[in-house]
Amino acid sequence: MRRGALQQVTDSKEKKPFHHPTKPYHRRKPWFQRYDFILGFLALIILYAFLILPEKGQPSSFEWGLIILFGLLTLGWVAIVTLDPEKPAWLGGVGAIGFMVVLGWIIYGYSGAQWKLLGRMFFNRTLMSDAWGVLLTGLDKTLALFVISAAISMVVGLILAVTRSFNNIVLNTFIVAYIDFFRSIPLLALVIVVYYALPFLGIQMGAYMAGIVSLSLSSSAFVTEYFRSGIESVHRGQVEASRSLGFNLLQTMRLVILPQAFRVVIPPLTGQMVGLIKATAIVSVVGLQELLKRAQEIMEWKTNPTPLFAVTIIYLIILLPLAHLSGILEKRMKKWVKKKA
Amino acid sequence: MIKVVDLHKYFRDLHVLQGISIEVGRGEVVAMIGASGSGKSTFLRCLNRLEEPSSGEVYIDGTEITHPRVDINAVRKEIGMVFQSFNLFPHLSALENVKLGPIHLLKLPNKEATASAMDLLKKVGLSDKAMSYPDQLSGGQQQRVAIARALAMEPKIMLFDEPTSALDPEMIGEVLDVMKVMANEGMTMVVVSHEMGFIREAADRILVLADGKIIEEGTPAQLFTKPVHDKTKSFLNKIL
Numbered sequence: 001m002r003r004g005a006l007q008q009v010t011d012s013k014e015k016k017p018f019h020h021p022t023k024p025y026h027r028r029k030p031w032f033q034r035y036d037f038i039l040g041f042l043a044l045i046i047l048y049a050f051l052i053l054p055e056k057g058q059p060s061s062f063e064w065g066l067i068i069l070f071g072l073l074t075l076g077w078v079a080i081v082t083l084d085p086e087k088p089a090w091l092g093g094v095g096a097i098g099f100m101v102v103l104g105w106i107i108y109g110y111s112g113a114q115w116k117l118l119g120r121m122f123f124n125r126t127l128m129s130d131a132w133g134v135l136l137t138g139l140d141k142t143l144a145l146f147v148i149s150a151a152i153s154m155v156v157g158l159i160l161a162v163t164r165s166f167n168n169i170v171l172n173t174f175i176v177a178y179i180d181f182f183r184s185i186p187l188l189a190l191v192i193v194v195y196y197a198l199p200f201l202g203i204q205m206g207a208y209m210a211g212i213v214s215l216s217l218s219s220s221a222f223v224t225e226y227f228r229s230g231i232e233s234v235h236r237g238q239v240e241a242s243r244s245l246g247f248n249l250l251q252t253m254r255l256v257i258l259p260q261a262f263r264v265v266i267p268p269l270t271g272q273m274v275g276l277i278k279a280t281a282i283v284s285v286v287g288l289q290e291l292l293k294r295a296q297e298i299m300e301w302k303t304n305p306t307p308l309f310a311v312t313i314i315y316l317i318i319l320l321p322l323a324h325l326s327g328i329l330e331k332r333m334k335k336w337v338k339k340k341a
Numbered sequence: 342m343i344k345v346v347d348l349h350k351y352f353r354d355l356h357v358l359q360g361i362s363i364e365v366g367r368g369e370v371v372a373m374i375g376a377s378g379s380g381k382s383t384f385l386r387c388l389n390r391l392e393e394p395s396s397g398e399v400y401i402d403g404t405e406i407t408h409p410r411v412d413i414n415a416v417r418k419e420i421g422m423v424f425q426s427f428n429l430f431p432h433l434s435a436l437e438n439v440k441l442g443p444i445h446l447l448k449l450p451n452k453e454a455t456a457s458a459m460d461l462l463k464k465v466g467l468s469d470k471a472m473s474y475p476d477q478l479s480g481g482q483q484q485r486v487a488i489a490r491a492l493a494m495e496p497k498i499m500l501f502d503e504p505t506s507a508l509d510p511e512m513i514g515e516v517l518d519v520m521k522v523m524a525n526e527g528m529t530m531v532v533v534s535h536e537m538g539f540i541r542e543a544a545d546r547i548l549v550l551a552d553g554k555i556i557e558e559g560t561p562a563q564l565f566t567k568p569v570h571d572k573t574k575s576f577l578n579k580i581l
Contacts, residue, residue, distance in 0.1 A: 240391055241428035241487075245442045245494060246418035255445060259432045 033084045041077050056109040074102045124306040131298045131307050138294030145280045149215035157223025165231050182221035187282050190214040195286040211283035219276050226268045230261030270326035342367045342529045348397035357383050359553035368527040372540040375550035381533045385500050389420045421491030425503040427483040429475040435486045436471040442494045461489040465519050481512025488519055501532040535580055549573045
């Protein structure tokens with residue numbers, strides 16, 4: 001017999017006894033979210049840690065399997081706790097911290113690292129007191145490389161993007177070819193080609209110059225694309241309003257389109273600049289004594305990797321504020337998008 | 342003031358304007374009506390060459406602006422335009438919107454430009470909103486700022502492209518009031534609009550467009566009481 005819609009409604013009414021009698025729409029708690037199960041699970045994990053987990057040191061592949069299973073069990077427990085909306089928030093926090101402790105323990109216990117060497121090899125202060133001066137001469141080069149290539153790529157990128165928006169077919173073909181070429185070639189390859197291959201054509205330049213040239217070529221291709229997308233994001237009506245007042249194309253660009261485009265472009269542009277600072281390290285392959293190269297030299301000379309560790313910290317100190325600068329700039333540019341107060 | 346001779350416009354194969362010729366005298370207010378797709382907006386945009394006419398001639402104040410050697414930017418300074426979607430510059434305050442043209446095109450010093458911009462904002466009833474950004478203004482307020490922005494260039498002609506059709510009903514009146522004041526002050530205006538109340542009151546002449554041609558023209562009194570063309574009749578029936 002074919003069952004109609006009405007029949008189904010009465011069916012669902014028959015199921016009512018499954019719900020809590022006073023709260024008809026209360027969700028029934030599944031078995032795995034009850035406290036007894038969660039506590040049992042936790043006990044199981046702790047037992048596993050004491051009985052099954054292998055000794056510290058370098059585990060065999062079977063033991064790695066056991067370790068990974070342990071990690072997954074812990075993750076499963078944390079997931080059950082945090083995904084239940086009725087559990088108190090602190091329990092989720094405790095679970096997450098517990099999971100990170102477990103992860104840290106796994107890395108500490110089984111990576112095979114000799115942790116007692118950590119202080120001497122990574123945080124060797126007596127060694128660094130000699131090395132700072134040398135490192136800082138590298139920092140100069142890194143920053144100069146960044147500032148010059150950033151300035152060049154911004155100017156070139158802006159000019160190319162504006163030129164492209166005028167829709168001249170011949171010029172645009174060249175610009176697109178330029179963008180495609182330098183966006184797809186790996187920067188490492190570009191630096192090596194500029195430094196080692198171009199001299200065969202008679203174009204000689206030092207490592208410093210080769211770095212600036214390759215970074216600018218590559219970065220300006222990306223910057224052009226960002227500016228182009230910013231310019232295209234401005235509504236057509238803006239151009240019409242500006243032209244109808246009597247502004248020419250360049251005035252329209254300068255007074256109406258670019259101020260609006262900049263706001264859109266700031267986040268990707270900051271990302272590009274962060275990338276550019278990181279990319280300066282690549283120029284070390286052609287022997288430019290920038291930050292990374294200096295650190296490597298000191299490491300070889302002192303046979304201690306502390307300078308390398310110091311360099312990562314220096315990069316961090318430079319880059320973290322830059323990421324926040326983007327947020328500040330965006331906020332300032334956004335003052336005119338504020339909603340009605 | 343405006344003279345158009347046999348204006349044609351094609352979009353690829355589409356013959357949007359099929360030979361339009363009109364003359365508009367100084368101080369005259371001409372309203373254009375017609376079904377959507379009849380070519381009203383395209384025609385209006387040909388008058389300041391936001392749309393390039395395919396053939397025909399447009400004279401503004403005796404100058405042929407369709408001539409290839411004419412400086413179109415100089416011509417556009419004399420022709421204000423108000424758009425359906427306002428198109429205020431969102432990164433500038435109301436005041437900055439109004440004085441952008443005078444400062445950069447008329448080369449007025451900032452002080453003078455600010456003073457006359459404030460006068461214009463006062464005229465459209467928005468002197469208290471001078472520092473607000475377009476996002477903070479209602480549609481009607483934005484459109485009034487847009488009118489002030491166009492007036493700041495001291496144009497001889499004003500073009501209105503459906504200035505009230507993007508507005509909520511309660512804001513239409515405030516914009517039309519400003520336009521009526523302009524009409525009374527003797528501004529030459531070409532208005533694409535379906536606000537019949539405004540047209541009846543302010544327009545000297547109505548042009549009815551259909552399929553890229555002017556099928557009928559006359560004073561509001563003539564057209565509203567005894568329209569001749571069948572398409573005019575059915576169009577008026579639909580919107581009145």
